[in-house]
Amino acid sequence: MRDESCDWVAKITGLLAPYEGDAPRFHSGRWRLPFESSRYFSVPEASALPHSHVGSPERVIVDRFLSVSFIAALPDDEKRRFAEALRRLIATDPDLSGREEVAFPYRTEAYCCVRL
Template identity: 25%
Template sequence: MTSEQHARSFGSAVDAYEHGRPGYPAAVADWLVPTGAERLVDVGAGTGKFTRTLLGRGAEVVAVEPDPAMRARLAALLPDVRAVDGTGEAMPLPDRTADAVTFAQSWHWVDPEGGVAEATRVLRPGGVLGLVWNVRDESSDWAQRLGDVITRPEAQRMAYDDESAVGGPFRTREHRVFEWVHQQDRSAFLDMVLSRSYVIVLPDAERAELRRAVEELLDSHPETAGNETVRVPYRTHVHRYGLRA
């Protein structure tokens, strides 16, 4: 199973993705978006999890998403957002028309060289490229055990702590981590697990076995047994790159 197949798998699990995936702290967008921004572009937007945090912070928000099922769900949920077909390497937008281009949970699917070149083309001088990753905080015993159950060798590597992830003509490079807790009911939590690309592409029997293992962990661990909601701690890594004016 190739990285491309993993990247294109999300549309087949659009319901689980929208139901289970967490959003992002408003403070992330507050820090990323330049003052007085007009056009904000969210790339690899999925069903609009990060797109929502950009609303109201610019005169226009454009969502770029290659998967038609994901894009259709985003358009239905966020009718004020212009949703277009495209990728990090090919955005259907004019040169120098965006004040910020963001990749939330999507940069690891992009060819870095092509993505930097395209973001540079689309951004206005002084604009911001933002890379965002929600990463589960596995410092507690329960979170560590969850990671042991669901992580697979074929999971896509996310370079969320790599300060050199982006080259090109960016004059400033900053990295900040936002710690927060996402609370969701049991069914949403299970959908969060099932919406991961390497789980989506598993054979049905293996996916069902993984779900049973997660349910057993929820039922047996003191931190989660008998609880109606599941508290999932996150550390959201945010990289902000400022384009030379």
């Protein structure tokens, strides 16, 4: 998962949100519903491990988000506008502007359930 406790990562999520539509997304939390009413499994317990994708802003931000399925499926002109919005964020955000390399923060979440 993107670590949205980082301000610029949260801004990227804001840019993505209008395009998500009904695409199944982890952050919606809907995946938890079957566990909440299950007679067979306990409620999932989470562990989180931080890591970063390090590289140029163009590679770890622009290229990465242009490959998201619902962005990649956009018409070319809309995809171009989305890429321009990402590049504007990179150019104007004080934590990204002028940087040759950035560390994009992620959290890997692992869940454990017990069969009841």
